[in-house]
Amino acid sequence: MMRVSPARIALYVISALVLVYLILPVLIIAPISFSGARFLTFPPPSFSTRWYQQYFSNPAWMQATQVTLTVALLTVAIATPCGVAAAYAISQSKLRVMRLIHMTLLLPLVVPVIITAVGIFFVYAKVGLVATMPGLVLANVMLGLPYVVISVLAGLQSFDPAQEMVARSLGMNRLRSFFAVTLPQIKSSVIAGGIFAFISAMDETIVALFISGGQYQPLTKRMFTALRDEIDPTIAAISTLMTAASFMLVLLASARQKKSG
Amino acid sequence: MLALVSPALLVILALIVLPVGWLAWQSIYHDGFTLENYRRVFTEDIYWRSFALTFEISLAVTVIALLLGYPVAYLANSVPKGWSILILSLVVLPFWTSVLVRAYAWLALLQRTGVINQFLRYLDVISEPLALVHNTFGTVVATVHILLPFMVLPLYATMQKIPSDLMQAGASLGASPSLTFLRVFLPLSLPGVLAGCTMVFVLCLGFYITPELLGGGRTVMVSMLVSRNVELYNQFGAASAVAVVLLLSVLAIFFVVSRFISLDRVLGQK
Numbered sequence: 001m002m003r004v005s006p007a008r009i010a011l012y013v014i015s016a017l018v019l020v021y022l023i024l025p026v027l028i029i030a031p032i033s034f035s036g037a038r039f040l041t042f043p044p045p046s047f048s049t050r051w052y053q054q055y056f057s058n059p060a061w062m063q064a065t066q067v068t069l070t071v072a073l074l075t076v077a078i079a080t081p082c083g084v085a086a087a088y089a090i091s092q093s094k095l096r097v098m099r100l101i102h103m104t105l106l107l108p109l110v111v112p113v114i115i116t117a118v119g120i121f122f123v124y125a126k127v128g129l130v131a132t133m134p135g136l137v138l139a140n141v142m143l144g145l146p147y148v149v150i151s152v153l154a155g156l157q158s159f160d161p162a163q164e165m166v167a168r169s170l171g172m173n174r175l176r177s178f179f180a181v182t183l184p185q186i187k188s189s190v191i192a193g194g195i196f197a198f199i200s201a202m203d204e205t206i207v208a209l210f211i212s213g214g215q216y217q218p219l220t221k222r223m224f225t226a227l228r229d230e231i232d233p234t235i236a237a238i239s240t241l242m243t244a245a246s247f248m249l250v251l252l253a254s255a256r257q258k259k260s261g
Numbered sequence: 262m263l264a265l266v267s268p269a270l271l272v273i274l275a276l277i278v279l280p281v282g283w284l285a286w287q288s289i290y291h292d293g294f295t296l297e298n299y300r301r302v303f304t305e306d307i308y309w310r311s312f313a314l315t316f317e318i319s320l321a322v323t324v325i326a327l328l329l330g331y332p333v334a335y336l337a338n339s340v341p342k343g344w345s346i347l348i349l350s351l352v353v354l355p356f357w358t359s360v361l362v363r364a365y366a367w368l369a370l371l372q373r374t375g376v377i378n379q380f381l382r383y384l385d386v387i388s389e390p391l392a393l394v395h396n397t398f399g400t401v402v403a404t405v406h407i408l409l410p411f412m413v414l415p416l417y418a419t420m421q422k423i424p425s426d427l428m429q430a431g432a433s434l435g436a437s438p439s440l441t442f443l444r445v446f447l448p449l450s451l452p453g454v455l456a457g458c459t460m461v462f463v464l465c466l467g468f469y470i471t472p473e474l475l476g477g478g479r480t481v482m483v484s485m486l487v488s489r490n491v492e493l494y495n496q497f498g499a500a501s502a503v504a505v506v507l508l509l510s511v512l513a514i515f516f517v518v519s520r521f522i523s524l525d526r527v528l529g530q531k
Contacts, residue, residue: 007439015336018329019351022409025366026355028376032369086269093262101266107277112467112511114484115504118491119280122287142276145269203359206469210491220361227365227474236369239362250357 026243033236051237060222061238067212068219070133072201075140080194082141083148088178090149091156106146113143113206121210131213139207144197151196155189188256195253199246281508288501298502308486308503315483318397318472319465322404326412326461327454329405334416334453349417356410364474367403368394371475395477403471408464412457415527419453420446456527459518463511483507 033051035044055061090102108116120139121130129135159182167177183190205220212221219242223235288298302308337348355363370376371394378390393399423446431441469484476482481489483503490500515524 005438011332011336014329014332015348018333018409019348021329022355022406023351025363025370025406026358028369029362029366082269082272085265089262089265095262098262098266101270104278105266105269105273107273110511110515111277111281112464112484112507114467114469114487115281115284115508116277118487118500118504119284120276121491122283122497123276123280138272139276142272145272149269199357203361205359205361210488220359223361223365224470224474227361227368235365239359239365243358243362246357246359247354 029236029243030240032233033240035233035236038233051233054234055237055241058234061219061234063215064217064219064222067133067136067216068202071136071140071218072198074137075144075201076194076198078137079141079144079148079197080190083145083193083197084152084190086145087149087152087156088182091153092161102149105149108143109146116143117207117210120207124211130211131216133216136208136212136216136218139211140201140204143204143207144200147196147200148190148193151189151193152186155186159185191256192253195249195256199249202242202245284501284504287497288505291498295498298498299506301499302502302506307481311481311483311486312506314481315466318401318404318480318482319462322401322408322465323458323462325401325405326409327458330409330412330416330457331454334413334420337413337417338420349413352410352413355406360407360470363407364403364471367399367406367475371399371402394475395479397476397480399475399477400472400480403475404465404468407471408461411460411464415456415460416450416453419450419456423449452522455518455522459514459527463514466511467507 031044034047034049036046036048036050037044086101086105090098090105124130124135129138163185164177164181167181168174172180203220204218205224208218208221209224212218219238223238226232226235289295291297333348333352337345337352340348368375372378373390373392375393377393378387381387382390393402427445427449428441431445432438436444467484468482469488472480472482473485473488476485484507487500487503487507490496490503515527518524518527
């Protein structure tokens with residue numbers, strides 16, 4: 001039996017407090033979203049779904065939701081194949097330049113997003129992509145690519161390339177052997193990477209603030225504007241839905257990743 | 262092989278390398294070469310005060326995140342597997358909640374009529390609501406919250422690699438637990454400390470949404486300087502120069518840190 005020292009007890013207490021600090025803000029939103037009160041009171045005086053009704057009956061919020069979902073789905077559809085192809089090439093090729101390319105593909109994680117956002121805004125302004133759907137999707141593909149590349153590279157690390165050689169020696173061409181042998185084995189990390197790209201596109205705010213406009217404004221841009229003006233519990237309802245969606249996707253992704261080991 | 266990377270590479274080149282290059286060009290060229298924008302950034306009060314404030318806040322956030330994150334990572338490393346999975350899940354949980362949603366949550370918690378003020382008044386600890394948000398305090402509280410996982414994860418990864426035999430060896434040679442911790446464990450965990458601190462500091466330097474929503478307009482960080490110069494004042498050259506200085510600061514920090522530890526260690530977490 002181990003003696004529980006005072007230092008150990010302090011460690012437990014401090015860690016517990018830090019964990020409460022970490023999860024409290026995430027948990028506080030759901031009860032607020034079901035409150036019947038116009039203003040923030042806690043605990044909520046009555047139960048109501050009026051903020052959800054307000055969200056679902058407001059055409060502006062619905063349009064923004066549609067934009068967000070469309071952008072996120074298109075982002076996944078484009079970023080996933082591009083990212084998988086790049087990760088495959090990086091892991092298989094022995095070219096020196098691949099290391100540099102690998103670093104370049106991770107740039108979106110290094111450059112502060114505010115800088116990327118302003119830069120893209122200037123470029124889009126020149127080529128007429130501001131406040132357009134393609135512009136929004138392209139920017140999110142760029143931001144989501146690193147997640148796909150990182151996830152798929154991790155998956156490829158535990159894959160033995162000799163298996164693909166076997167398939168090719170048996171007469172399959174490179175493309176067919178990739179789809180028949182390699183892809184099924186890294187499927188889980190491909191799906192996980194795609195899910196992370198989806199969440200990244202769904203949550204992206206800063207770039208959207210600069211380059212989106214008119215009818216192509218995603219949910220996050222409208223939420224940001226609403227938060228600057230006044231705090232409306234409708235935001236709590238939207239936040240709860242977004243958080244629930246993120247968590248379900250992350251659970252899905254991590255269940256996938258565990259399967260692939 | 263190069264053909265396979267080209268779509269991804271093209272997207273990155275067109276949407277991050279070109280735009281950043283554009284900013285750099287715009288910061289020095291306006292009807293001819295000029296360093297006027299940089300002169301302003303380095304001499305005008307509002308600019309360098311904002312840079313100073315941003316570095317101060319980033320430093321404070323990094324130190325607080327380290328002080329809060331180290332015990333959690335240490336605990337996660339020293340308990341049985343099931344518990345450490347639970348602790349790490351709680352750490353990563355907020356990671357996947359939108360930054361915007363969390364800014365809203367902190368507004369709900371910290372504002373004058375918010376949860377914490379109401380609770381303290383209910384307990385009769387205070388008679389007047391405390392100003393917890395729309396200032397630097399609120400910004401720091403929410404920023405630490407967002408960046409804490411970036412501290413805990415590299416710390417935990419490093420601690421996991423420290424062989425527990427070493428602690429036992431220290432104990433068997435007669436050292437007290439606190440001495441073994443100070444002389445053996447702490448020095449071995451330093452690469453994780455450096456990786457976590459770098460990530461938190463660098464991310465904080467470019468933070469935008471949190472200070473904008475929780476700073477109440479008084480806490481003007483560099484990112485807000487960039488956005489205001491673009492959106493309000495149409496000062497594209499000045500905005501570009503500020504962005505370039507910010508980016509160079511970030512790259513310089515990565516460069517210095519890479520002399521000590523592998524950058525994969527810093528970037529590998531997210």
